[in-house]
């Protein structure tokens with residue numbers, strides 16, 4: 001049996017049997033003990049998941065290979081509108097004491113921002129004790145080339161510590177710190193054609209984005225080309241935080257589903273104009289090898305690969321979703337060629353130097369590669385913040401946003417280090433990303 005292959009009736013029977021196990025008084029007592037001793041329901045649940053008597057046998061009897069697979073099947077029926085499965089799933093969760101409310105995107109980011117402040121011992125303006133700054137300077141000395149380190153050490157002392165750590169992460173990825181003095185764009189240029197020479201000189205070297213609006217001949221004409229990979233399992237993001245009516249997919253547990261079930265669910269939600277709770281975000285095409293041929297025919301790296309360093313391991317990545325699926329504000333340490341295959345994408349871009357206005361999030365000064373995500377909720381203007389949010393994120397008022405709309409066939413060069421949040425169209429949407437490391441002559445130039 002494939003995952004997701006249980007009928008609604010079978011899923012209901014499975015959940016009923018699972019509930020009997022969970023409601024057993026010995027089991028409930030063990031659960032309460034765990035909750036009391038660990039004080040953390042999520043953690044307790046994990047322990048318990050490993051120990052639940054009979055649960056493994058039940059999963060096997062119904063043909064599930066893992067807990068994640070079972071959850072995927074249940075969510076699929078919930079997504080298809082089965083009230084009975086939804087009700088039983090809810091009962092199962094509450095019998096485990098697992099009523100963890102989902103925070104809104106704004107609440108989640110604000111909480112993480114406070115946690116970052118605490119971890120760095122900063123105040124709201126990012127002012128940190130001297131010892132914290134020294135620790136950061138030590139990392140700059142130890143991890144960067146002399147030229148890159150000099151650029152960072154020249155920055156004003158009142159630069160928020162989070163911003164400095166963020167720039168350190170960028171510099172560590174080979175992003176030249178001269179991006180801090182780059183010319184200011186008022187809009188992202190759009191070109192009907194783009195040679196590799198122009199891409200290199202006018203965009204890659206100065207780290208400036210550009211859109212090429214030309215539909216490659218080999219572009220698949222509809223999403224049906226995805227069906228060839230329908231039998232593959234894919235990891236999805238679920239449980240989105242909401243920002244108004246828009247699902248924002250952040251730090252969610254991933255779950256696996258058959259790709260064909262995901263496509264069907266997405267279609268169902270599009271037709272019924274309801275929010276799809278799943279998003280296939282950042283998935284390597286090595287997970288969907290049947291698509292490789294169609295994608296190689298686009299010949300993107302053959303056309304532009306000379307402008308960049310090595311492609312990232314696992315090659316091309318894809319993102320597929322619907323109903324204004326949103327990814328929160330962050331930057332990547334890679335050069336990105338982003339092709340919109342179908343549907344549309346709206347993108348907000350901020351230059352790397354805006355790190356100081358974007359309140360980067362991270363867990364500790366000593367953690368390399370951190371501070372790539374921003375505490376600013378996606379697609380929100382400073383003027384639309386509540387007075388509390390304006391006071392908290394006062395610097396955001398100075399950030400310089402550029403908006404880009406990508407339609408099928410459009411290719412965006414998104415330079416490494418540029419902050420971006422991305423929102424899909426209502427209808428199903430798909431992008432492909434070719435990520436590359438920064439070209440060595442760009443870092444050294």
Ligand SMILES: O=C(O)CCC(=O)C(=O)O
Pocket residue numbers: 281319325326327332336338420422423431433
């Ligand atoms: O399309 C998305 O949701 C996010 C894409 C993205 O962040 C990226 O390509 O770096």
